[in-house]
Amino acid sequence: FQQDKQYDVSYDTGDKAIQCGRRVDIFKFWLMWKAKGTVGFENQINKCLDLAMYLYTKIKKRDGYQMVFDAEPEHTNVCFWYIPPSFRDMPDCEERKEKLRKVAPKIKALMMECGTTMVGYQPQGDKTNFFRMVISNPAATKSDIDFLIDEIERLG
Template sequence: MELAAYFTNKIKNTEGYEMVVEHPQFLNICFWYVPRRLRSMSQKDKMSALEKIAPKIKGQMMERGTTMVGYQPDHKRPNFFRLIINNQAITEEDLDFLIKEIIDIGIDL
């Protein structure tokens, strides 16, 4: 649970990230990464454009062979990342790397 709280706090305080659920429960953290060009859009236009962002970022991460994080939509919201932290080998450094990797890939999408 400490790592989930750590990751949630980092996401909330890192530019470009938005929580899908403001206060995640347990180990399931859902979030969007919002590239620069989308940040000034209306909420409606941003949500429409976000549909394509998580799949593109995940594809690049898989090509690089660095990390693999799931994404999914629900019936109300566009694709978002869904990170489940249930591996005791994960460290804060791993989570910091994931945050940076998503930014590096997604900032200019």
């Protein structure tokens, strides 16, 4: 998966799984469903969807951010670029694309170093590296989203 790990990978089993993530443990899922119930799960999912829409809305309005896809998010993934001030006015050319390719990895490394937060990144097709925020934590809040946006800007 992502090769830019800023920690000792000897304890990281994520890359050893076929699905490039942590193995799904259905027993834990079943216990969680029993504890929360169907309505509780629905509320948790709806909260994550609302936070994804909140992030999307904030990014659309904020200078220095650009959505990778123009449509509203359909799930909890929000894909975006942070564009540093030094090349916001550059024309959309290969030089700008090459500079933009380095932004997300650098900011992610700084986030890991500072221990403040972490957002994954990836390229897709002809789209250079972009942040891919997946909102799945039921304890996340709008203030966490605000912090994330500010932190990316601070580190970028």
